[in-house]
Amino acid sequence: MYTSPDFYNLIELFSEEEKLAQMSCRQFVEEKFLPLITEYHRSGKFPLETIAQIGQLGFIGPTMPEEYGGAGMGNIAYGLIMQELERGDSALRSFVSVQSGLVIYPIYTFGSTAQKDRWLPALIRGEKIGCFGLTEPDFGSNPAGMKTTAQKVSGGYRLNGTKMWITNGTLADIAIVWAKLDGKIQGFLVEKGTPGFSTQLIEGKFSLRASDTAELIFDDCEIPGENLLSGATGLKSPLRCLNQARYSILWGSIGAAMACYDEALQYAKSRIQFDKPVAAFQLTQHKLVEMISEITKAQLMAFRLGQLKDSGKLKATQISLAKRNNVSMALE
Numbered sequence: 001m002y003t004s005p006d007f008y009n010l011i012e013l014f015s016e017e018e019k020l021a022q023m024s025c026r027q028f029v030e031e032k033f034l035p036l037i038t039e040y041h042r043s044g045k046f047p048l049e050t051i052a053q054i055g056q057l058g059f060i061g062p063t064m065p066e067e068y069g070g071a072g073m074g075n076i077a078y079g080l081i082m083q084e085l086e087r088g089d090s091a092l093r094s095f096v097s098v099q100s101g102l103v104i105y106p107i108y109t110f111g112s113t114a115q116k117d118r119w120l121p122a123l124i125r126g127e128k129i130g131c132f133g134l135t136e137p138d139f140g141s142n143p144a145g146m147k148t149t150a151q152k153v154s155g156g157y158r159l160n161g162t163k164m165w166i167t168n169g170t171l172a173d174i175a176i177v178w179a180k181l182d183g184k185i186q187g188f189l190v191e192k193g194t195p196g197f198s199t200q201l202i203e204g205k206f207s208l209r210a211s212d213t214a215e216l217i218f219d220d221c222e223i224p225g226e227n228l229l230s231g232a233t234g235l236k237s238p239l240r241c242l243n244q245a246r247y248s249i250l251w252g253s254i255g256a257a258m259a260c261y262d263e264a265l266q267y268a269k270s271r272i273q274f275d276k277p278v279a280a281f282q283l284t285q286h287k288l289v290e291m292i293s294e295i296t297k298a299q300l301m302a303f304r305l306g307q308l309k310d311s312g313k314l315k316a317t318q319i320s321l322a323k324r325n326n327v328s329m330a331l332e
Contacts (some may be wrong), residue, residue: 055126169214
């Protein structure tokens with residue numbers, strides 16, 4: 001089985017739970033996912049048959065309490081799961097981190113008891129799929145400028161607007177939708193099949209090929225009053241959700257970088273030029289050393305963030321710094 005680069009022996013600091021989470025996820029990716037991904041990458045579709053397995057293994061919402069079906073794991077274990085999933089493919093990590101951080105988290109944090117009881121167990125098991133509708137065609141990094149509106153009507157709310165680049169959009173049974181109600185950002189639950197709610201798959205992407213990415217359209221879409229996320233008011237609420245997603249991305253990007261490093265290292269050892277492997281040349285060695293150096297920095301940063309998150313001391317700016325560093329490193 002694949003062995004991840006761990007130049008500073010971080011594994012010695014992992015708990016048994018964290019080691020088990022990492023190795024079980026690595027085994028799933030190696031045995032069940034990697035044999036499928038080439039086909040799905042080419043076809044631009046998500047491997048739906050893996051969702052039930054992901055849920056059964058406890059990789060969805062693993063930090064959630066056991067009363068809702070979660071494993072009650074710590075945040076380092078969660079990060080290691082994200083790392084291993086993204087080593088398989090960014091679309092896989094994206095599916096799980098959206099489901100966990102952008103759907104399960106807001107329902108758990110802002111939802112009513114009835115909303116939690118109805119949705120959380122099914123979402124954690126992978127029996128239901130969710131998406132997060134914040135980004136709009138004209139407003140990505142400036143969500144405060146959103147044009148989607150909610151209007152109070154008899155028995156509930158009427159939504160109008162469009163959301164863009166939504167992961168899991170066409171697959172979702174439930175959408176966490178952010179709209180302006182009387183000029184203030186508010187969260188809502190919109191179920192698949194609600195009249196006035198439609199989705200459109202975004203096709204022909206050159207990256208995240210296997211990810212389901214869609215446009216959400218709300219045309220006089222009326223939802224019942226109990227679908228209001230009553231605890232989610234103001235811009236801070238969706239930003240808190242995005243911090244959960246950023247945390248999973250900064251771990252996941254390490255997995256992507258690890259995959260690149262391992263591929264380069266194995267090739268450099270096997271490719272023979274001038275009667276010896278290209279790994280024997282200093283120019284190639286320099287490239288590999290640069291890669292492992294940057295991966296190691298990212299690992300240390302992510303590990304420390306996990307400790308801070310578990311202790312309740314993590315700041316949003318610390319998440320942003322690590323995400324900026326780790327994603328840039330992985331792209332390089």
